[in-house]
Amino acid sequence: MKPAPFAYAKARSLEDAIAQLAAHHGEAKLLAGGQSLIATLNMRLSSPSLLVDINGVAGLDGISVRDGMVEIGALARHVALERSADIARHAPLIALAMPHIAHPAIRNRGTIGGSLAYADPAAELPACLVALDGEIGIIGTNGKRSVQAADFFKGLFETALGPHDVLSAVRFAAATAETRLGFAELARRHGDYALVGLAASAKASGKGLGDVRLVYFGVGPTPVRARKAEAALAAGSVDEAVRALDLDPGDDIQATGAVKKHLAGVLLRRVAKQLTEPRA
Numbered sequence: 001m002k003p004a005p006f007a008y009a010k011a012r013s014l015e016d017a018i019a020q021l022a023a024h025h026g027e028a029k030l031l032a033g034g035q036s037l038i039a040t041l042n043m044r045l046s047s048p049s050l051l052v053d054i055n056g057v058a059g060l061d062g063i064s065v066r067d068g069m070v071e072i073g074a075l076a077r078h079v080a081l082e083r084s085a086d087i088a089r090h091a092p093l094i095a096l097a098m099p100h101i102a103h104p105a106i107r108n109r110g111t112i113g114g115s116l117a118y119a120d121p122a123a124e125l126p127a128c129l130v131a132l133d134g135e136i137g138i139i140g141t142n143g144k145r146s147v148q149a150a151d152f153f154k155g156l157f158e159t160a161l162g163p164h165d166v167l168s169a170v171r172f173a174a175a176t177a178e179t180r181l182g183f184a185e186l187a188r189r190h191g192d193y194a195l196v197g198l199a200a201s202a203k204a205s206g207k208g209l210g211d212v213r214l215v216y217f218g219v220g221p222t223p224v225r226a227r228k229a230e231a232a233l234a235a236g237s238v239d240e241a242v243r244a245l246d247l248d249p250g251d252d253i254q255a256t257g258a259v260k261k262h263l264a265g266v267l268l269r270r271v272a273k274q275l276t277e278p279r280a
């Protein structure tokens, strides 16, 4: 299939991109890496009248670590995160997730902003951002605002972004010596979207763990925190955490809900082990 006809404009700046979105009253879409958008156009799941290409907007692809915070610009490509020494050191959860995202050709073009804005329920980065308690910077016709990652993902492919908004950057606390992180996923083939995945963070607290965040993907319309399992893990029992897993995945084309729930328990055991290991 071919896409429905659309116009194309190259944004000169963030302000220009927002103005073009606003001028088209919700009929325009931003183009970042194009790795999801172009497929939806080709399948005619989406038929915007205009694509606003933000790839030429300067200053949107930075990766910085300042005052204990990591900031990643929306146009940072997956490959840049995968190869960044700053990400490996200060955002190891993102580094752990990267090799699971699609294939090198897709990681060469796909961007963190595009991945979060698209909000595929089986994508890795939305769950990582929730596990890191990150915040998402948005700029639109009403100025700048920040939304906590936990509030950003509203439903299936639905986010807090309005039709005239640009996701500009993400921010989260840099890892410290106490930070513990874990990541695991199961997919039919390496690089496929996950059947079930788990991104986790915690703080070492004495011999145990505090602030445990277990964020599953592929088990619901948005990233899902398993709060009862988090409490059980913080109390020191992996078996109890698996028994307490408060997830209710539905059936999908990949697996039944019951299989997904079982796999979620398998992943929890793997990730619990990672969480107890100090960072190298």
Ligand SMILES: Cc1cc2nc3c(=O)[nH]c(=O)nc-3n(C[C@H](O)[C@H](O)[C@H](O)COP(=O)(O)OP(=O)(O)OC[C@H]3O[C@@H](n4cnc5c(N)ncnc54)[C@H](O)[C@@H]3O)c2cc1C
Binding pocket: 029, 030, 031, 032, 033, 034, 035, 036, 037, 038, 039, 074, 075, 100, 101, 102, 103, 106, 107, 109, 110, 111, 112, 113, 114, 115, 117, 118, 122, 123, 124, 125, 161, 165, 166, 167, 168, 191, 192, 193, 194
């Ligand atoms: C074969 C294949 C396999 C894949 N497997 C995986 C996988 O396993 N895991 C995974 O997470 N992803 C996977 N992806 C998706 C890919 O990794 C990209 O993250 C994803 O395509 C979105 O990034 P993008 O920059 O290409 O966004 P685009 O395709 O350009 O845009 C996606 C959507 O986000 C909007 N958008 C883009 N940037 C912004 C912004 N800054 N502000 C507001 N809205 C914006 C666009 O308007 C569009 O609606 C796969 C893609 C393909 C083609």
